[in-house]
Amino acid sequence: MAGSVHKVPFDQPKEFKFSPENMKLVEHHIAKYPKGRQASAVMPLLDIAQRQHDNWIPEVAMEEIARILDMPRIKVFEVATFYTMYNLEPRGKHHLQFCTTTPCWLRGSADVIKACERHLGIKLGETSADGEFTMTDVECLGGCVNAPVVQRNGDEFYEDLTPENVIAVLDGLKNGTKLTVGSQTGRKTSMGQAGATSLIDQAKSAGVKILEEGKK
Numbered sequence: 286m287a288g289s290v291h292k293v294p295f296d297q298p299k300e301f302k303f304s305p306e307n308m309k310l311v312e313h314h315i316a317k318y319p320k321g322r323q324a325s326a327v328m329p330l331l332d333i334a335q336r337q338h339d340n341w342i343p344e345v346a347m348e349e350i351a352r353i354l355d356m357p358r359i360k361v362f363e364v365a366t367f368y369t370m371y372n373l374e375p376r377g378k379h380h381l382q383f384c385t386t387t388p389c390w391l392r393g394s395a396d397v398i399k400a401c402e403r404h405l406g407i408k409l410g411e412t413s414a415d416g417e418f419t420m421t422d423v424e425c426l427g428g429c430v431n432a433p434v435v436q437r438n439g440d441e442f443y444e445d446l447t448p449e450n451v452i453a454v455l456d457g458l459k460n461g462t463k464l465t466v467g468s469q470t471g472r473k474t475s476m477g478q479a480g481a482t483s484l485i486d487q488a489k490s491a492g493v494k495i496l497e498e499g500k501k
């Protein structure tokens with residue numbers, strides 16, 4: 286199943302409270318919705334809980350969210366278990382979610398995953414012994430034009446991956462090196478890999494590669 290993690294025993298904490306700082310964020314999101322519709326804030330609250338609690342959401346946090354939003358606990362659980370962006374078990378410091386949907390697969394996601402598995406000594410669904418990396422697979426991340434794509438901790442995308450450049454990403458994450466997010470082959474945003482073929486003046490002023498005449 287996409288996004289699944291091999292079961293490793295772990296403890297559920299007995300209590301969860303939002304920090305005072307995060308409580309202000311919680312109130313900010315609830316205030317976006319009309320009175321009586323505060324349950325609509327469930328997704329941002331789950332995200333805040335995950336960020337506060339070391340990148341995973343314990344059951345007590347979901348119960349606390351249900352209490353705050355005055356909604357049945359099962360409804361919070363339903364949302365949290367539906368989306369792969371919510372982690373319901375501990376993850377490594379860098380949770381890498383590899384897209385394996387068709388465009389990424391056609392562009393080599395299987396080889397990228399194999400290269401990472403070899404480099405880290407773990408398989409999809411596992412966490413490295415040093416707690417640095419968890420690898421999972423997910424469905425389309427919405428970055429197909431720059432496939433294959435991996436998402437880190439729900440915040441950063443690394444795109445245009447190859448079995449070679451993904452190792453540089455792994456090493457950079459482990460060493461705390463400042464990495465370029467987005468394309469790892471240097472293309473600008475989602476421009477065609479060959480470079481600009483139209484709007485040439487605008488492309489030049491943006492400093493992007495121009496496709497040579499006759500190569501269209």
Ligand code: FES
Binds near residue numbers: 386388389434
């Ligand atoms: S198929 Fe991989 S990002 Fe869409």
